[in-house]
Amino acid sequence: MRPWSPRTRLFLALLASLTFTSLAQADPPMQYVGSLNPYPGTFATYGTVAVDTDRHVAYMAGAFSDRGVAAMDISDPSHPVLVYEIPNPGPIDQNNSPGPDDVDLVGRYLAVSHHPNFGLQAFRGVAIYDTQPDPFHPTLLHAITMSTCGLESAQLDPEVGSGRPYVYCNSHCLFDPAVYIANILTGQIIGTFIGPEPFGCPPFPCAEENAPHEAFVQRHPRSGKMLDYVGYWDSGLRILDVTDPTHPVEAGAFDYGPGTGYRNAHGAVASPSGDYVYVGDEFGFDQRGGIHVFDARTCDGTSHCTPTPIAFWQRQSPDAGAPPPVGPFFASFVAFDVHNMFPLGENGLLVANYRLGVRLLDVTDKTNPNEISFYLPNNNDGVADDPNRPLFVGRRTYNAVRGKDGLIYGGDITYGLFVASLNPLTQLPAGAAAFARGARGGGELTGVRVSIGRSTPVVSFSTRKPGRSTLTIYDISGRLVATVVGEDRSAGAQRLMWNARAASGARVASGVYLGRLSTPDGETTVKVVRLD
Numbered sequence: 001m002r003p004w005s006p007r008t009r010l011f012l013a014l015l016a017s018l019t020f021t022s023l024a025q026a027d028p029p030m031q032y033v034g035s036l037n038p039y040p041g042t043f044a045t046y047g048t049v050a051v052d053t054d055r056h057v058a059y060m061a062g063a064f065s066d067r068g069v070a071a072m073d074i075s076d077p078s079h080p081v082l083v084y085e086i087p088n089p090g091p092i093d094q095n096n097s098p099g100p101d102d103v104d105l106v107g108r109y110l111a112v113s114h115h116p117n118f119g120l121q122a123f124r125g126v127a128i129y130d131t132q133p134d135p136f137h138p139t140l141l142h143a144i145t146m147s148t149c150g151l152e153s154a155q156l157d158p159e160v161g162s163g164r165p166y167v168y169c170n171s172h173c174l175f176d177p178a179v180y181i182a183n184i185l186t187g188q189i190i191g192t193f194i195g196p197e198p199f200g201c202p203p204f205p206c207a208e209e210n211a212p213h214e215a216f217v218q219r220h221p222r223s224g225k226m227l228d229y230v231g232y233w234d235s236g237l238r239i240l241d242v243t244d245p246t247h248p249v250e251a252g253a254f255d256y257g258p259g260t261g262y263r264n265a266h267g268a269v270a271s272p273s274g275d276y277v278y279v280g281d282e283f284g285f286d287q288r289g290g291i292h293v294f295d296a297r298t299c300d301g302t303s304h305c306t307p308t309p310i311a312f313w314q315r316q317s318p319d320a321g322a323p324p325p326v327g328p329f330f331a332s333f334v335a336f337d338v339h340n341m342f343p344l345g346e347n348g349l350l351v352a353n354y355r356l357g358v359r360l361l362d363v364t365d366k367t368n369p370n371e372i373s374f375y376l377p378n379n380n381d382g383v384a385d386d387p388n389r390p391l392f393v394g395r396r397t398y399n400a401v402r403g404k405d406g407l408i409y410g411g412d413i414t415y416g417l418f419v420a421s422l423n424p425l426t427q428l429p430a431g432a433a434a435f436a437r438g439a440r441g442g443g444e445l446t447g448v449r450v451s452i453g454r455s456t457p458v459v460s461f462s463t464r465k466p467g468r469s470t471l472t473i474y475d476i477s478g479r480l481v482a483t484v485v486g487e488d489r490s491a492g493a494q495r496l497m498w499n500a501r502a503a504s505g506a507r508v509a510s511g512v513y514l515g516r517l518s519t520p521d522g523e524t525t526v527k528v529v530r531l532d
Contacts (some may be wrong), residue, residue: 028423030358030375030408031472031480034078037416038070038085046398048340049411050105053403054467057135059086059103059110060417063398066097069112070416071136077407077419078483078503083136088114089143090123098122102153107161108132109184113169115150124150126169128184142187146180149173153214153267157226157245160184166245168228170212174201177211179230181245193248195235197257208234208257214267214340217242220274225301227251229277231267236260237279237294241301252305254279254294264289269341269349274300276366277307278349280338289337290314291351293366313369314338315356340399348432350400350408358400358410358420362429373426375400375408377418405470406518421483424474424514424525448517450526456497457528459517463491467520471496473528474514481508494519500530 038044038060047063056075062068069086088098096119104111110129116122125145129138146169157166169180177199181191200208215230228240228248236256242248256262266282266289277296281289291314294307315336342350347364357376361369377395396413403409408420422428448461459471471484482503484496496517502508513528 027371028373028425030360030373030420030423030426031474032377033407033419033421033472033480033483034076034080035377035415035418036072036080036082038072038082039067039416042067045413046411046416047100047413048102048104048399049401049409049417050103050110051401051403051409052105052131052135053405053407055131055135057131058409058417059105060411061100061103061112063101063413064099064117066092066099066117069100069103071138072417073136074409074419076485077405080417080419086112086129086138088123089127089140091119091121095119096122098124098150100127101151104154104156104167105131106156106158109156109160110138111154111156111167111184113151113154115152124148126151126154126167126182128167128187141184144182144187144189146182146189147171147173147178148175152212155215155217155228156184158218159226164226164245166190166242168215168217168242170215170230172209172211172213172233174199179212179215179228179240179248181242181248183245191242191246191248193240193250195232195238196250197235200234208263210235210257212238213265216267216269218270218272218274220300221272222274223300223302225251227270227274227299227301229268229270231265231279232256233265234258234263236262236265237268237277237307239277239296239299239301239305239307243301250304251301252296252299252307254307254309262292266338267340269343270296271343271346271363273346276363278341278343278363280341280351282337282339284337288314291338291341291349291369293363293369295366311367311369313361315353315359315371339397342399342401344402344428344432345430347429350402352397352399352410354396354398357395357397358408360422360426364429372429373423375410375420377410377412377415404520405468406516406523421472421480421516424472424516448524448526450515450528456499457530459496459498459515459526459528460494461517461519462493463489463519463521465520466490469494469496469517469519471498472516472518473498474516475511481513491520498528 044067045064047061049060051058058072060070071084073081097117099117102113112127128141131138152172154169157164165185179193197210226243230238232238234257237254239252241251268279275297277294279292283289293311296307299305339352349361351359360373398411400410469486473481515526515528
């Protein structure tokens with residue numbers, strides 16, 4: 001090997017002094033990785049997505065349509081593949097059409113909540129599947145009928161595989177609004193929580209709607225109580241103690257409704273500490289919703305509490321207004337509302353923001369949530385698409401989650417699954433590497449070595465856990481260049497080699513590139529140098 005020239009030595013010396021803070025910019029966008037419309041050429045629309053990146057499977061609900069849940073292979077996140085359409089339970093014919101609105105995955109169990117699109121015999125309730133034998137062809141355990149209207153969502157107990165085989169189901173229904181709790185192994189409803197306020201109808205139009213919509217379940221780390229944080233629409237935030245699932249009781253509440261200035265609590269999630277709760281409002285028609293941050297440090301389930309509102313976040317920009325009315329339904333503001341949320345450790349929050357795509361918030365300062373990145377499935381300009389279109393036309397992000405592989409998996413109402421990666425210029429807040437539901441631990445990796453290569457730069461590292469590692473290459477501006485996907489490997493020494501080519505196959509120019517290395521142990525950003 002020939003010795004480095006003086007120019008090269010000078011370049012390497014400068015490189016050694018390079019810091020990522022010099023590359024920082026405001027709100028760097030996430031980068032497109034891949035996408036899949038499971039049922040193209042149909043009138044299908046889509047709901048939530050849940051992923052198990054260890055088994056390379058994603059599930060997507062077919063909300064507002066009669067298509068079943070899509071089971072997709074995400075072994076190559078840049079090219080997801082539809083493997084199987086999980087059929088909806090019950091009769092499906094010209095007189096009956098059930099819709100799978102929401103999916104939740106914990107361990108081996110998959111819960112799919114259904115409501116009828118139309119028909120008196122269409123299934124309404126929750127379907128429970130065992131994904132262990134074959135994740136792409138789950139086994140139906142029980143189809144549990146509940147509520148006249150069916151369900152808006154269902155959440156599996158976070159300990160569903162270790163002694164708590166329960167699912168918590170939310171019925172936003174005029175006739176029997178309630179949280180229904182079922183045993184997934186027996187298929188029996190074992191508990192019911194009915195809110196303290198009547199639904200609010202009749203007369204019509206409804207003065208208010210007091211019904212559960214979306215929720216989040218976790219064991220409180222101090223008290224040990226299993227708590228269900230429920231967005232109860234015009235009843236606001238309801239915190240239920242479901243430690244005994246046969247006798248759920250209210251452990252805390254913040255009331256919404258007439259005279260309060262608050263309404264339409266769509267869903268709630270809690271920080272891992274349980275000290276803070278985020279409630280997303282979905283107003284729909286006369287103004288845009290947003291996220292309320294509540295101080296819940298007194299809400300550990302040992303006594304009834306009233307969380308304290310301490311902040312409100314809403315995307316602020318000229319593009320986040322309301323388009324002109326297009327029709328009598330879903331005509332305006334709903335396109336910019338907050339929908340589902342996903343906590344990233346104690347200090348991060350992913351927000352599905354309909355037409356405004358995915359928004360990543362740093363909530364280290366709970367009184368001042370700060371957007372640090374975003375992703376729009378149609379562009380990276382940070383502005384909304386299709387300003388004059390109704391809800392079901394164009395891009396509408398329904399939910400977004402972060403997988404153990406570090407990628408963002410989103411559900412788009414119109415176009416299905418999309419996958420994005422964090423921009424290497426984005427600095428995640430402390431603790432954001434501890435993902436909700438199945439955190440792999442670790443965080444930032446250490447001991448990573450990068451060889452400076454002319455033809456094949458090599459990243460060497462070791463892992464404590466078996467699995468697949470990925471190296472995502474970006475240029476210095478944060479633009480995605482290429483993705484190197486490793487094979488499933490046992491724990492120990494690992495190497496990933498980049499052939500110095502872009503995804504198009506073209507040879508890249510010499511210079512400094514950024515690599516986001518994601519492994520079973522955690523992830524980090526490295527500098528990768530390509531020299532001629």
